[in-house]
Amino acid sequence: MTHVSRKNLKSNEEKIYKEALITLLSNTSAKQLEQVLPILATKTEITMLYKRLAIIYLLSQNYSIEEISTLAKTTNQTIIRIKYQLKDTPKEDIQIIYKKINSWKNITQLKMLVKSTLNTRLPSKLVKKTFNLP
Numbered sequence: 001m002t003h004v005s006r007k008n009l010k011s012n013e014e015k016i017y018k019e020a021l022i023t024l025l026s027n028t029s030a031k032q033l034e035q036v037l038p039i040l041a042t043k044t045e046i047t048m049l050y051k052r053l054a055i056i057y058l059l060s061q062n063y064s065i066e067e068i069s070t071l072a073k074t075t076n077q078t079i080i081r082i083k084y085q086l087k088d089t090p091k092e093d094i095q096i097i098y099k100k101i102n103s104w105k106n107i108t109q110l111k112m113l114v115k116s117t118l119n120t121r122l123p124s125k126l127v128k129k130t131f132n133l134p
Helices: 011-026 030-040 043-060 065-072 076-087 091-102 107-121 124-130
Strands: none
Touching (some): 043 065, 043 076, 043 091, 065 107
């Protein structure tokens, strides 16, 4: 588990740190982001972000919790927790993620990866149901 201090920041401190982070990330290229992320977060924290993004995307594509668990290599409880957190998130905020990921140049590769992973890791009955196969 990634270590996070239990000590809370004062609201004015948190506001300043948040603004600094947003400023840093807002005009950062993909290449620069690859360089900066390992400085800002541990490998585990970055992997957690990857998985969270995958879960959000797969939920938007109406995959089942079992399928998402297989694809993201995470527990059903994690997926359910994220699903409920998204219910409290303004739709327009979530749409930012959906719009960005769907305009990503490698979205087709992601979809193919999902399909091939499900074909090899899930029972054939579930794969047939997912892809509407006879």
